Amino acid sequence: MNLQGDPGGIPHYVFSFAQGDRSQADLLGGKGANLAEMTRLGLPVPPGFTVSTVACRAYLAAGQFPEGLAEQIHDFLMLLEREMGQSLGDAADPLLVSVRSGGRFSMPGMMDTVLNIGLNDASVRGLAIRANDERFAWDSYRRLIQMFGKTVLGLDGHGFEQALDEAKSRAKVNSDVDLPVAELKNLVTTFKGMIVNLADLEFPQDPYQQLTMAVQAVFDSWNTDRARLYRRRERIPHDLGTAVNVQVMAFGNAGEGSGTGVAFTRDPSTGARGVYGDYLQNAQGEDVVAGIRNTLQLEQLEEIDPKSYRELLDIMRRLELHYRDLCDIEFTIERGKFWMLQTRVGKRTAGAAFRIATQLVDEHVITLDEALLRVTGHQLSQLMFPRFAADVSHQLIARGMSASPGAAVGRVVFDSATAVAWAEAGEKVILVRRETNPDDLAGMVAAAGILTSRGGKTSHAAVVARGMGKTAVCGAEELEVETAAKRLTTHEGVVVIEGDAISIDGATGEVFLGEVPVVSSPVAEYFEHGMAQALTTADQATNELIHAVDRLIAHADERRRLRVRANADNPVDALRSRMMGAEGIGLLRTEHMFLGDRKVYVERLIIAETQQEHDEALAALLPLQRKDFIRILEVMDGLPVTIRLIDPPLHEFLPNLTELAVRVAVAEARGERNAAELRMLQAVRRLHEENPMLGLRGVRLGLVLPGLFALQVRAIAEAACFRQKLGGNPKAEIMIPLVGSIQELELVIDEAAGVLKDVAQANGCTLSFPIGTMIELPRAAVTADQIAEAAEFFSFGTNDLTQTTWGFSRDDVEAAFFSTYLEKGVFSVSPFESIDREGVGELVRIAVERGRRTRPGLHCGVCGEHGGDPDSIHFFDEVGLDYVSCSPFRVPVARLESGRATVERTASGSDSR
Ligand code: ADP
Ligand code: MG
Ligand code: MG
Numbered sequence: 001m002n003l004q005g006d007p008g009g010i011p012h013y014v015f016s017f018a019q020g021d022r023s024q025a026d027l028l029g030g031k032g033a034n035l036a037e038m039t040r041l042g043l044p045v046p047p048g049f050t051v052s053t054v055a056c057r058a059y060l061a062a063g064q065f066p067e068g069l070a071e072q073i074h075d076f077l078m079l080l081e082r083e084m085g086q087s088l089g090d091a092a093d094p095l096l097v098s099v100r101s102g103g104r105f106s107m108p109g110m111m112d113t114v115l116n117i118g119l120n121d122a123s124v125r126g127l128a129i130r131a132n133d134e135r136f137a138w139d140s141y142r143r144l145i146q147m148f149g150k151t152v153l154g155l156d157g158h159g160f161e162q163a164l165d166e167a168k169s170r171a172k173v174n175s176d177v178d179l180p181v182a183e184l185k186n187l188v189t190t191f192k193g194m195i196v197n198l199a200d201l202e203f204p205q206d207p208y209q210q211l212t213m214a215v216q217a218v219f220d221s222w223n224t225d226r227a228r229l230y231r232r233r234e235r236i237p238h239d240l241g242t243a244v245n246v247q248v249m250a251f252g253n254a255g256e257g258s259g260t261g262v263a264f265t266r267d268p269s270t271g272a273r274g275v276y277g278d279y280l281q282n283a284q285g286e287d288v289v290a291g292i293r294n295t296l297q298l299e300q301l302e303e304i305d306p307k308s309y310r311e312l313l314d315i316m317r318r319l320e321l322h323y324r325d326l327c328d329i330e331f332t333i334e335r336g337k338f339w340m341l342q343t344r345v346g347k348r349t350a351g352a353a354f355r356i357a358t359q360l361v362d363e364h365v366i367t368l369d370e371a372l373l374r375v376t377g378h379q380l381s382q383l384m385f386p387r388f389a390a391d392v393s394h395q396l397i398a399r400g401m402s403a404s405p406g407a408a409v410g411r412v413v414f415d416s417a418t419a420v421a422w423a424e425a426g427e428k429v430i431l432v433r434r435e436t437n438p439d440d441l442a443g444m445v446a447a448a449g450i451l452t453s454r455g456g457k458t459s460h461a462a463v464v465a466r467g468m469g470k471t472a473v474c475g476a477e478e479l480e481v482e483t484a485a486k487r488l489t490t491h492e493g494v495v496v497i498e499g500d501a502i503s504i505d506g507a508t509g510e511v512f513l514g515e516v517p518v519v520s521s522p523v524a525e526y527f528e529h530g531m532a533q534a535l536t537t538a539d540q541a542t543n544e545l546i547h548a549v550d551r552l553i554a555h556a557d558e559r560r561r562l563r564v565r566a567n568a569d570n571p572v573d574a575l576r577s578r579m580m581g582a583e584g585i586g587l588l589r590t591e592h593m594f595l596g597d598r599k600v601y602v603e604r605l606i607i608a609e610t611q612q613e614h615d616e617a618l619a620a621l622l623p624l625q626r627k628d629f630i631r632i633l634e635v636m637d638g639l640p641v642t643i644r645l646i647d648p649p650l651h652e653f654l655p656n657l658t659e660l661a662v663r664v665a666v667a668e669a670r671g672e673r674n675a676a677e678l679r680m681l682q683a684v685r686r687l688h689e690e691n692p693m694l695g696l697r698g699v700r701l702g703l704v705l706p707g708l709f710a711l712q713v714r715a716i717a718e719a720a721c722f723r724q725k726l727g728g729n730p731k732a733e734i735m736i737p738l739v740g741s742i743q744e745l746e747l748v749i750d751e752a753a754g755v756l757k758d759v760a761q762a763n764g765c766t767l768s769f770p771i772g773t774m775i776e777l778p779r780a781a782v783t784a785d786q787i788a789e790a791a792e793f794f795s796f797g798t799n800d801l802t803q804t805t806w807g808f809s810r811d812d813v814e815a816a817f818f819s820t821y822l823e824k825g826v827f828s829v830s831p832f833e834s835i836d837r838e839g840v841g842e843l844v845r846i847a848v849e850r851g852r853r854t855r856p857g858l859h860c861g862v863c864g865e866h867g868g869d870p871d872s873i874h875f876f877d878e879v880g881l882d883y884v885s886c887s888p889f890r891v892p893v894a895r896l897e898s899g900r901a902t903v904e905r906t907a908s909g910s911d912s913r
Helices: 022-040 053-062 069-084 123-131 134-152 157-170 181-199 207-221 225-234 298-304 306-323 350-362 368-373 377-384 416-424 438-446 460-468 522-529 531-535 540-559 571-579 596-607 611-635 657-669 675-687 699-704 708-725 742-763 778-782 784-790 798-806 810-823 840-854 870-878 888-907
Strands: 014-016 048-051 097-103 114-117 242-248 259-266 273-281 327-334 337-345 395-399 401-404 407-413 429-433 449-452 471-474 480-482 487-489 495-497 501-505 510-513 563-567 585-589 640-644 731-736 771-775 793-796 859-862 883-886
Touching (some): 014 022, 022 048, 022 053, 022 242, 053 207, 053 242, 097 207, 123 134, 134 157, 157 181, 259 298, 273 298, 306 327, 306 337, 350 368, 350 377, 368 540, 401 460, 416 429, 438 460, 449 460, 449 501, 522 540, 531 540, 540 888, 596 675, 611 640, 611 708, 611 731, 708 742, 731 742, 731 793, 742 771, 778 784, 784 793, 784 840, 793 840, 798 810, 840 870, 883 888
Parallel strands (some): 449 471, 793 859
Antiparallel strands (some): 097 114, 097 242, 259 273, 259 327, 395 510, 407 501
């Protein structure tokens, strides 16, 4: 096909269904490409042509039909008339067509279909005579005027529907099919009058004008606000344009032997085998989905019209084999003659996606590789979370951000201590805070779910909750949380006090009053406890689903190049991550080990004035740290455990400045003097930072506070020796955070090497831990060639890297203005959720390249939140990282997506058919 245009320079704007195929969705839109494909396959498709997206773009650019378009439409119409032996608007035997929009992607907000174009006051009589059916002709005409008014002229559809209802009650009938001809004629007059009144225009009697206006209206609908908003949200480019299909009508409203229906080649909601669909007799267009009359189950068509039913089944089989996937279908039967009006690869639920993919493998329709590409990590994660039971009514009291998915029910508590106490007493609790901070950690661990009224998806609560796989709703701003009064109030005045039950849905951000029943996920059960356990309560459908997941995840494991590790910092999480299939720990955060009871030791360290005080404080921490490491190295025996030395700023371990200052001031006013508190206050003041995230933390802390890193390295080394002596195979890796220059790293490595040597000698064991660094500052990425001289591995901390590359303060910006940014399309997804490939991603790419130039084969991974994000995983595979590390709960998702990434990469370029 000559897409460049004819020698005269006017492009081909119009294509017959007989010319195209399904690969041309860019040009013909999805609907047009599939109509062409079905025509090519010899299926019964009413003939027609497609006005291409090229024409739409030219129209939108010029504000009018481009030169040659009207002529081309006219030419193709003439061909159609010749083929059908009828002509548009013919008073004796009119050709009627539909005008159907259809871009590359299906899009709500775009103009709907107009049927029966070509009818006017004269041709409606011709149609009645030729069909020998007045009712049918006038029903078609009233439908045309109604659809034209609503979709082409943009009038409110309710007026038309109201007039239709009035006609029905005048005629004392329940259904539009029973309307007598006289009422239908009345309706036509009424509808025409409405168009004159509301649109200030006579309903066009010239069928060609009807057609042109409809095509133009489809083009214009590309730029409606709703369509633009939808595209921004779905990341569909604004410059694609839509195609328009003009197609000869098949009449489903020509009596009882006619009808219209939709069908799926398998059940799209469960994935069960077998046809599935609805049929409506004597109906046209959207009647079947509009719910105006009760539809029949597809199987009932077998009794009504066995020949058409068999034809449909046969076509469904052919389409599935041809598209090699679940297809959805729109069809119409006109007086016993079967017509296909649409097909496409159908949407389906997450569970159906897994089942159908493996069914198709069993049926030898697709390969396992292809099956893997038919399911997504996003779908898998949907399957892993528990849900609220669907058919129970709940009272919605607020809405926040879906910070960490899942469904949690419990009694409301407003502070960490109560959360811990109640949880220990066996109570399920929801921790409600304005926002959380590291002090709330114990409460967060104890709670079934977390609800905050401030902060976004990257707030402390959200990040920690996701890390723990714990349900959280954040930033429910309509809630007023009064921590001291132990009360929250909704903006509608509902008051919830400590002990009241609420239910939060972390996938939707909804907050409900009371206890909503939760259904657990058999897929999560499968990952956490194995197949046998998951199958104990499974019905047939669930059983098939679990086997499908099992098979596809196993295939992903076989295929993937990326290794998958977990972020875990306690033995329970470590064990859990192994169950989930983690091949090591990619990020063990040591700061959590300094919280809780141990905070006092850190405080002592910070306020130490003499060397002795300092050494004592460190010495007290050593055995505690060692014990932590021993347990984790035991659980992860034989697998790499990347331990990050302490990262956050010190003030996170200290009391709140204001509270402490007030306490000291009050004490002084009373004439009391508490020397320790005073010292603490001085320390807190000294360490106070305006911008702690860019302050004294990470490697900087290690260099400024001598002995701290050495203590941690010693604890790791001693733990490893201990494990070795017990016959274990500890594989610790030491990771230095927030490094910006090789000099920083060298200083720490020198210190660490000394400690390792000491410990090895003292214990008579050999220690060979790699020491590497986080790459989380742009400077580190750019000087990666130098840093790699000292670093034995890189781990990308993409949270901080995103923060420092964009200059976004993670805890502030998302709540402050990300919604505006998303709305205005600055980015279509938060760069903290999905890696910003062009900016942050480019730094990752540069660092990998430069690092490996210095140190060939340098081991590289990622341990930011992006490690569990499907889209980001594909990127990390592409830039050649060795592993991703994510929260334990995301490990299966990462395994699946890594497998998909490999298959996609190796399949691209070669024909997959
Ligand atoms: P949508 O994209 O909303 O599904 P369609 O273009 O598929 O819109 O049109 C909606 C319905 O209109 C179709 O399902 C079909 O029932 C009816 N329709 C469209 N074109 C024709 C036609 N040429 N003959 C009969 N019915 C048609
Ligand atoms: Mg359709
Ligand atoms: Mg960091």
